[in-house]
Amino acid sequence: MRTLKPKAINELIDKAGSDDDLVVAWEPSQDQPVRFTLVSVNDVLLTHDRVMPSSPVVFRRLPDPDTNGQYKVAWSLTAEVPIRRIALAIVNVETGNKSPVDGKQDMDRGDTWRDEATVDAP
Amino acid sequence: MRRDLRAAVPATVPLLFCAGALANEFRSIGQRLPAPVAGVQEELAPTSQALASAAVSVKQDGAVFRASSVPLRAVDMAYIPVLSETKLAVSTDTSNNLTRPILSIAYNPFALRGSRGPGGTSAQAPEPPRESCAEVLNRDPRTLGCGERTFWSGCQLSAREKALEAAQKQHETASKDQAKAEDELLEGISHGEGALQRRKAEEVREKRARVAAATAAVESATRELEKAHKKFDGNAVQAEDECIAKELAAEWERLNSTWIPMVTLTGSLELYPGGKVPNPNDPTTTADLHAWGGAAVELGFLFHPSETVTAELYGAYRHSRSGGEPDAHFAKYVGGGLTASWLFAEFGNPADRYKSKDYIRDDFIPGFVGGLSVQALHCDGGARCIKGITDQWSVTPFVDLRIKPEIQLRLSLPIAYQYLVDTEGNTIAPTFTVAGAFSVR
Numbered sequence: 001m002r003t004l005k006p007k008a009i010n011e012l013i014d015k016a017g018s019d020d021d022l023v024v025a026w027e028p029s030q031d032q033p034v035r036f037t038l039v040s041v042n043d044v045l046l047t048h049d050r051v052m053p054s055s056p057v058v059f060r061r062l063p064d065p066d067t068n069g070q071y072k073v074a075w076s077l078t079a080e081v082p083i084r085r086i087a088l089a090i091v092n093v094e095t096g097n098k099s100p101v102d103g104k105q106d107m108d109r110g111d112t113w114r115d116e117a118t119v120d121a122p
Numbered sequence: 123m124r125r126d127l128r129a130a131v132p133a134t135v136p137l138l139f140c141a142g143a144l145a146n147e148f149r150s151i152g153q154r155l156p157a158p159v160a161g162v163q164e165e166l167a168p169t170s171q172a173l174a175s176a177a178v179s180v181k182q183d184g185a186v187f188r189a190s191s192v193p194l195r196a197v198d199m200a201y202i203p204v205l206s207e208t209k210l211a212v213s214t215d216t217s218n219n220l221t222r223p224i225l226s227i228a229y230n231p232f233a234l235r236g237s238r239g240p241g242g243t244s245a246q247a248p249e250p251p252r253e254s255c256a257e258v259l260n261r262d263p264r265t266l267g268c269g270e271r272t273f274w275s276g277c278q279l280s281a282r283e284k285a286l287e288a289a290q291k292q293h294e295t296a297s298k299d300q301a302k303a304e305d306e307l308l309e310g311i312s313h314g315e316g317a318l319q320r321r322k323a324e325e326v327r328e329k330r331a332r333v334a335a336a337t338a339a340v341e342s343a344t345r346e347l348e349k350a351h352k353k354f355d356g357n358a359v360q361a362e363d364e365c366i367a368k369e370l371a372a373e374w375e376r377l378n379s380t381w382i383p384m385v386t387l388t389g390s391l392e393l394y395p396g397g398k399v400p401n402p403n404d405p406t407t408t409a410d411l412h413a414w415g416g417a418a419v420e421l422g423f424l425f426h427p428s429e430t431v432t433a434e435l436y437g438a439y440r441h442s443r444s445g446g447e448p449d450a451h452f453a454k455y456v457g458g459g460l461t462a463s464w465l466f467a468e469f470g471n472p473a474d475r476y477k478s479k480d481y482i483r484d485d486f487i488p489g490f491v492g493g494l495s496v497q498a499l500h501c502d503g504g505a506r507c508i509k510g511i512t513d514q515w516s517v518t519p520f521v522d523l524r525i526k527p528e529i530q531l532r533l534s535l536p537i538a539y540q541y542l543v544d545t546e547g548n549t550i551a552p553t554f555t556v557a558g559a560f561s562v563r
Contacts, residue, residue: 031201031235037366038269043280045253048269054200063252075270078366080373081234109234110370110482112363114272 009101012029017061019094022046024074029055033080037112040074042066051080062089062090065121071099077115079107086113090122098099183218201235204228219446220415224390232377232384232426255280270364275358282350286343293336299327364476371476374485375429383423392416394446397405400448409448416442416452429472429487430465444508453503463493463522484527491522504543 004012022041026034033053039046044063065071071090079086087103099122104113174191190211194202207228214221230236255277258266263274307322392415401409418440425433440455468489470478480486497517501507520534 028198030199035233035366035369036269037362038272040273040276043255043277045250045258045270045273047249048273049267050250074267074276076362078370080370090152107482110367110479112357112366113361 002073002105017120018064019092020062020065020071021093022059022062022088023091024051024052024058024075024077024088026059027055027084027106032083034083034086035078035080037076037078038074038114039076042072055086057078060093069121070118071121072116072118073101074114076112078112079109081109083107092122095122124456156368165409184215185214186215186217188213195352201233203230203236205234206235207233218245219395220446221393222390224388226386228384228390230384231380231382234373236376238373238377268362268369271365272358272362279347279350279354282343282347286340286347288345289336289339293333293340294331296332296336300326300333303329367476367482370482374481378426378429378485381425381427383425386420386422386424388422390418392418392442394443396446399448402447411446412443412450413446415446418442418455430468432461432463434461435459438446444506451503451506453501453506453508455499455501455507457497457499459495459497461493461495463491463520465489465491482529486527488524488525488526492520493522494519507543510542512541512543514538 008012017097022039024034024036024039031054033051034055034057036047036050036052036057038048039059041059041062046062062071063112065090073088073090075088079084083106085103086107088101090099090101091097099119101119102115103118107113173195174189176187176189179186179188188211190209192207192209194206194208199206204227207226207230209224209226209228211224211226212222213224253270253273257275258270258274259281261270261310263271266274271336303322303326307319307326319494350479392507394413394415396413397410397411399407399411401407403409420438421438422436425435427433435458436455437458440457441452442455443450443452465487466489468487470488475481475487478486478488480488496518497514497516497518499514501512504510504512516536516538518534518536523531523533525531
């Protein structure tokens with residue numbers, strides 16, 4: 001086994017995905033658990049069946065957007081305690097540009113928010 | 123906000139005033155049980171996540187207004203055990219002009235924002251590896267979690283959509299080929315080239331067959347997609363909802379199956395209106411009313427050994443006056459009690475609790491609850507004690523009918539035994555009381 005040089009490492013990492021992150025944020029944020037039943041982008045399952053205790057949750061280096069430069073985001077989120085508002089957005093780490101995906105208000109414990117949306121890459 | 127309506131029988135409430143009154147305000151199982159002791163005022167506590175609540179209770183001799191708030195729920199900050207449960211409340215009783223500012227702290231292992239009880243945790247688990255449709259589709263759907271199953275269903279659709287797309291492309295290509303061949307055939311006919319015409323005619327037949335096959339493939343892929351939609355559209359959502367509800371319900375089950383108690387420490391002050399009134403000993407002069415009525419403290423333990431059994435144990439100490447009048451003096455009260463209740467008849471199958479929104483949201487199980495409350499209170503003040511009662515015991519069997527969180531009825535039979543003293547402090551006679559009480563929330 002040989003050591004990979006830094007340049008090769010960078011190339012490999014650059015190929016591993018886009019420069020875009022998917023951010024899920026909600027309020028109140030501290031110790032307000034939300035169940036992530038499913039989050040997928042372009043038919044890649046990013047996470048499933050996890051209880052995330054606090055906002056935000058960031059999925060780094062999304063898979064590349066499709067040939068039209070778009071992301072198909074699917075999600076199913078359940079509030080474990082009442083949540084005032086919650087939103088998803090794709091953020092480009094290089095430019096800071098955002099593509100809002102969707103948002104929701106006033107979720108009670110047990111309310112599930114599931115949907116699918118196609119957005120342009122930021 | 124909880125709405126209270128109370129109708130109490132009989133005229134006298136033969137229960138323990140001090141301990142009972144404190145208990146009413148701060149039993150944090152407010153969302154689970156009506157008042158722990160029959161015949162006393164309705165308890166008041168915000169639900170597990172509410173910021174504040176308030177209520178007015180009507181009694182035969184007046185009304186009680188109570189408001190309660192958990193101030194740290196107003197700010198977006200991390201859950202800190204004990205501190206985050208700090209509760210402020212105030213109660214005003216028009217029957218005796220008593221106002222109580224109250225402070226309560228609690229260790230609540232059942233807090234949904236906390237560590238979710240013994241063995242439970244809401245801590246972030248390590249991220250699962252990213253999976254593609256191809257990987258998930260290769261797995262047995264019975265081994266998948268709630269979200270994976272939904273994803274699996276989505277992948278099934280996605281795969282069929284892609285198959286239809288591919289078939290449509292093939293059809294398009296074949297149609298173009300056919301059109302081209304037919305054009306060439308027509309061109310051959312116009313030039314009268316017999317051999318070429320035959321070859322082209324053969325080619326056109328072949329292209330037409332290809333188009334027909336592609337059309338059949340498109341139709342088949344469309345049917346497959348429609349079938350998949352029919353199969354997955356409603357079912358996948360329903361299956362996921364059920365799966366999530368079961369997991370949320372399991373959280374209550376875990377929280378309510380332990381002998382680790384919720385511990386509540388409550389302190390309250392007692393205030394009466396100030397001012398001057400005619401001196402009871404010399405009506406020609408005036409005397410000051412006592413605005414300072416005293417203080418009380420209570421320590422309570424709430425046990426939930428199972429989903430259907432609840433036990434509460436508390437002890438209380440109070441140093442206070444019987445009223446704000448100039449001749450009311452301080453007396454010491456020591457009391458305690460135990461209340462146990464059991465949900466003996468549940469409306470519905472326990473295995474189906476997860477189907478109830480009230481259960482998922484508030485841990486509410488409809489049914490009949492039977493219980494027994496035993497309380498005792500001793501006052502060492504003789505004639506200075508409230509109504510001259512120095513010792514009291516009460517046993518109160520009760521039955522609750524729980525229909526919805528907003529609709530709960532209680533039928534109880536307080537059996538009280540008390541010693542009274544005359545104005546000189548001599549015991550007059552023990553009194554034995556049996557009465558029925560009915561309360562509605």
